[in-house]
Amino acid sequence: MSTGLDDTRSTAIYRRAVSLLPGGVNSPVRAMRAIGRDPLFIARGEGAEIVDVDGNSFVDFVCSWGPLILGHAHPQVVEAICEQAKLGSTFGAPTEAEVDLAEEVTRRFPSIEMMRMTSSGTEASMSAIRLARAATGREKLLKFAGAYHGHVDGLLAEAGSGLATAGIPSSPGVTDAAAAATVIVPWNDPEAVAAACALHEFAAILVEPIPANMGLVPPQSSFLESLREFADVNGALLVFDEVISGFRVSAGGAQELYGVQPDLTILGKILGGGLPAAAFGGSRALMEQLAPVGSVYQAGTLSGNPLAVAAGRATLALLDDEAYLRLAATTENLAAALREAAGSCPVQIVTEPGLMTVFFAEQPVRDYEAAKAADGEAHAAWCRALLARGVYPPPSQFEAWLRGHRLSRPRVREPLLIPTVIAIRWKLFAKGIAFITRRGFWSVALTRTLPFWLAIGSTLPGWKGWPRSAIWKPFLS
């Protein structure tokens, strides 16, 4: 299916891909099924933009689902990778750069005294859980509905991200024993956590401190503090999965932003600067239970890969305090523009620094149930309209917009307002039409849909009305 884009080559490649890769992709949410179209195949990226194989360019708000906080092909990151590639891509032996990276991570995250690197966030989650179970001598885990911690067997029930997007409640192939060891409670519900803690002795309370895999649903006031207390009373480890929030919402992640220290932290994405790297870490006492010091086994052929470490170090080197202030400000500007475009329409625009979700919902979204109740069709129509106008959004209501720094060229556009106005006003427009047909009150319908017509009109080549800039100015800061 196609919508307003020349995607001839993407379509041809997709036909080949579906016979070789399940769904034509190597990770489900790339398939774009939730927004009713086939995937676009990307040829290259530079700065904030990507270009597909048909030559369409987009401002990219996926940024490879988070790692590319500096945008695509950042010159300093590319240089670091190339320099390392000349020296060798992997040795299966330690390198000094891994130690440098670990120092930088421990400097940013006071709760981490030692860390162990892996190649993916999934591996890091799996390993952190193993360590938590070994350290506590317990099996059960508490996890939140709508949270995603990678495709770890025991954590797939009521998981967000691709499972939520595809409407998969829990994956076949997971053993009953693995599923039974996980207790799932609603996010932002301290009473449910208290009830679960009264019934079970947990090895870990596993939490995305800023959940971004059911859309962005930040913690309510004091919820993270209450999780710290519940974990302490229960004897469980508090494990923060900061694969998305780490290095994004602040230099020291959600734990710094919200002032709550976990026992273990899971990191990924930005840590590898666009190459495969992740890690988990915590106190020395916990981490030295890992082999070869302790007996909790964990390993990886490409863990701490030199190319990924080089990309990660180059990325973190550019993420200073000023960069975080800028990222927070540009995220808020974007959200403010969208809020203004939305006017009184029923959308919820939620932000944390560098993260945003637009829920097509009348009420604020506080948990997974509310996220699932949002209007997926309106969201899908909006995403298709964005793509047709040069904006690449996460193609799912259950993901966050992952903003990168606008580092490259000033020509980077923020044309979000147009499709936003169109999609959001569309509902009013449709209501207006219904009004017309039912009552015949044209004038009311026209008044209500005026912003829609202005938005459309001002995009036409022969537009002679108010200067376009006057209409769009509020959105272009």
Ligand SMILES: Cc1ncc(COP(=O)(O)O)c(C=O)c1O
């Ligand atoms: C919060 C969170 N944890 C873990 C993971 C798994 O990471 P990976 O895809 O690198 O396995 C993800 C992936 O998006 C994630 O968002």
